[in-house]
Amino acid sequence: MATAAVAGALGLLWDWLWSERFWLPHNVSWADLERPGVGNFPRARHVLSAFPLAAGIFSVRLLFERFIAKPCAIHLGIQESVPHQAQPNAILEKVYTSITKCPDGKRLEGLSKQLDWDVRKIQGWFRHRRNQDKPPTLTKFCESMWRFTFYLCIFCYGIRFLWSSPWFWDTRQCWHNYPYQDFLIMFVHHLATIGLITFSYINNMVRVGTLVMCLHDSSDFLLEAAKLANYAKYQRLCDTLFVVFSVIFVITRLGIYPFWVLNTTLFESWEIIGPYSSWWLFNGLLLVLQVLHIVWSYLIAQIACKALVRGKVSKDDRSDVESSSEEEDVPTGNKKCPYDGSSSNGANQVNGHMRNNCWAEE
Incomplete structure (x- = not known):
């Protein structure tokens, strides 16, 4: 009895989760998408293939960084750097593990008395300890070169596919004959992303999804190019690329996206297929x-x-600025706070925000 009750409850939950009235327009069922001869449509189970493909892409990334990106970095004069190692100290290590930053004044004085160390020496220990956990410039260059290559290839592939697609030129085509539509390019893109993409894949909004993907890919590779120039110390090129990236980002996100993409998802789709439950969530x-x-x-x-006014994009917020030997000779009262907002790098700061964009990345 208990087993039957559990099975029945699970069945009700499954039916609720995959309710056709939530996922699909009226008069369309999952069975319609399964009929032979109708077409090859996305299936929810296809998402599982993301796991082996992710492992394959990760392997390609390791090979790319090792045999392509690293030699390029070395050719540009970027060498493997070893940060200054902090002196082993169990007490300070325990404090660092709990807060990762330099303690406040009262706790700092307590540690000074406990260890019989000068306050400045303890501050230096925390600075060096943090730098041990930061990736060197060579590693960051290789990461950015991989992302630059991946984003650029994905964007070029998207443009090549969409150029001959009718919905690239007329967004109303995104909703004609929906949901009986192709899915190849969205299938490729969906395997690398989550969130909205998983939703749109299950919901079969593949045409409009390709437009959103291509739109967001248009600026990502420029950000990585700016970071590459920054790591290679081509400051003027870095600034130029970052400004170009900024212009394209604003145009695509604040101009094309609302007046092209949102216009079709909100108004044209309402007119052609009408709203339904998952339409509102989407x-x-x-x-x-x-x-x-x-x-x-x-x-x-x-x-x-700031880059235009000062003529320089600020330093990387993951860089080893705190380990500079020059800081050791600067009086504490005159030293610039290492967490000052002006010391953050624009490219990395923006990249951190953009990784949360489930249509873009990552």
Whole structure:
């Protein structure tokens, strides 16, 4: 009895989770998509193939960074750097593990008395200890070169496919004959992303998904190119690429995205297929994404303006600025706070925000 009750409850939960009235327009069922001869459509189970493909892409990335990116970095004069090792100390290591940053004044004085160390020496220990956990410039260069190559290839592939697609030129085509549509390019893109993409794949919104993917890919590779130039110490090139990235980001996210993509997902789709349950969720997520675009564009504009006014994009917030030997000779009262916002690198700061964009990345 108990087993039958559990099975029945699970069956009800399964039916609720995959309710056709939530996922699909009216008068369309899952069985319609399974009929032979109708076409080859996405299946929810296809998402499982993301796991072996992710392992394959990760292997390609390791080979790329080892045999292509690293030799390029060395050719540009970027060498493997070993940060200054902090003196082993169990007490300070325990404090570092709990807070990772230099303690406040009162606790610092207590540690000074406990260890019989000068306060400045303890501050230096925490600075060196943090730098041990930061990736060297060579590693960051290889990571950025991989992302630059991947984003550029994906964007070029998307443009090549979409150029001959009718919905690239007329967004109303995204909703004609929905949900009986192709899925090849979205299948390839979906395997590398989560969130909205998983939702759109199950929901079969593949045409409009290709537009969103290509739109967001248009600026990602420029950000990575700017970071590569920064690591290679080509500052002028870095600044130029970052400004170009900023302009394209703002145009695509604040111009093309709302007036092209949101226009079709909100208004043209309403007119052609009408709203249904998952339609509201889908557009709600896209509107949340637009709010994030506004926030990111504001942050990027600030950084780009600083680059234009000062003639230099700020340093990488993961760099080893704290380990500089010059800092050791600067009086504490005159030393710039290592966590000052002006010391953050625009490219890495923006990249951190953009990785949360489930249409873009990662």
